[in-house]
Amino acid sequence: MDLPASVLAHVQNLTASIGQDDRDLSDTLVALTTALRSTTTSYCGFRLTIVENQCSVTLAAFTDGDHEPVGASLRLPLGLVSRTVDGASRVVFYAGTPGAFTDLAADLSHALGGIAVDGRTPTENHDGHRRTHLDGHRRVIELDVDLPPVSRRSGLTGLTELTVLNRAIGILVDQGHDIEQAHHVLRRDAAAAGVEQHVYAARILRG
Numbered sequence: 001m002d003l004p005a006s007v008l009a010h011v012q013n014l015t016a017s018i019g020q021d022d023r024d025l026s027d028t029l030v031a032l033t034t035a036l037r038s039t040t041t042s043y044c045g046f047r048l049t050i051v052e053n054q055c056s057v058t059l060a061a062f063t064d065g066d067h068e069p070v071g072a073s074l075r076l077p078l079g080l081v082s083r084t085v086d087g088a089s090r091v092v093f094y095a096g097t098p099g100a101f102t103d104l105a106a107d108l109s110h111a112l113g114g115i116a117v118d119g120r121t122p123t124e125n126h127d128g129h130r131r132t133h134l135d136g137h138r139r140v141i142e143l144d145v146d147l148p149p150v151s152r153r154s155g156l157t158g159l160t161e162l163t164v165l166n167r168a169i170g171i172l173v174d175q176g177h178d179i180e181q182a183h184h185v186l187r188r189d190a191a192a193a194g195v196e197q198h199v200y201a202a203r204i205l206r207g
Contacts, residue, residue: 004104004111006035011048011091012081018050018057019159029061039104042096044070045152050078051086053183055165055198057158060151062094070094073146074101077139080112092146105141112141119143161198168201 010032017025036043045062078089095101105117118140165186172182190200 002111003035003039004107007032007039007104007108008081008111010035011076011078014048014059015050015078015082015085015089018048018059018156019162029059033061033063036093040093040095040100042072042100044068044094044096045149045154046091046093047146047149048078048091049089051088052162053165053169053197054187055158055162057156057162059156061154062152068096070148070152071096071098072100073144073149074105075142075146076108077141079139080115080141092149094146094149098144101143105143109141116140117143118145164205165198165201168204171204 010028013028014025014032017028032046033043036046043063045060047058047060049056049058051057072095074093076091076093077087078085078091079087093101093104109115109117118138119142168186169179169182172185173179177185186197186201186204190197193200193203
C-alpha cells in the first residue's frame with residue numbers, strides 16, 4: 001500500500017463526506033485512522049476544518065483523553081488535496097511523541113509533488129499563550145504549529161450553522177439575487193445587525 005497516497009485519498013473522501021451519508025463518513029474516518037496508526041504509533045487524533053461561506057465545520061476525532069501528552073502535530077491545507085475547498089480549510093494530525101510526523105510530512109510532500117514542509121515552534125505572547133500567526137492559507141505542510149491542541153473533544157460542529165446559512169442564501173437567490181450578490185447582501189446585513197452571518201441567516205429563515 002502506498003501510505004501517503006492512501007492518507008491523501010482518505011482525507012479527500014472525508015472532506016467530501018461531511019454533511020452527506022453518515023455511514024460513508026464513519027467508514028472513511030475508520031480508514032483514515034487506520035492508515036495514520038500504521039505510520040505513527042503514537043498517533044492520537046486529528047481535527048479537520050472545512051471553511052465555506054466564512055463558516056467553519058470541524059470534525060475532531062481523538063483516540064484518547066486529555067491525560068496523555070501531545071508532542072507533535074502536522075497541518076495539511078485541504079487545498080492541497082481538493083481544489084473545491086476554501087483556502088483556510090485544513091486538517092491537523094496529532095501524535096504523542098515529538099517528531100512523530102517528520103517522515104510522514106516528507107512522504108506527503110513527495111506525494112504532492114514537492115510541496116514545502118515548514119517546521120515552526122509556536123511563540124508565546126505576553127500572557128503565556130502560544131501562537132503561530134498562521135491564517136490557514138499557506139500552501140505548505142507544517143509541523144508542530146498547532147501545539148497544544150485547542151481541544152481534544154471528538155465530534156462534529158458547525159454543520160447546522162452552515163446548513164442554515166446555505167438555506168438563507170437560497171432564499172436570497174429566489175428573491176432575484178445571483179449567488180455572489182446573495183453572499184454580499186448576507187455579509188452586509190449581518191454586519192449592520194452586529195451578528196455573525198449564520199445568526200442573521202436564521203432570521204431570514206424565520207421570515
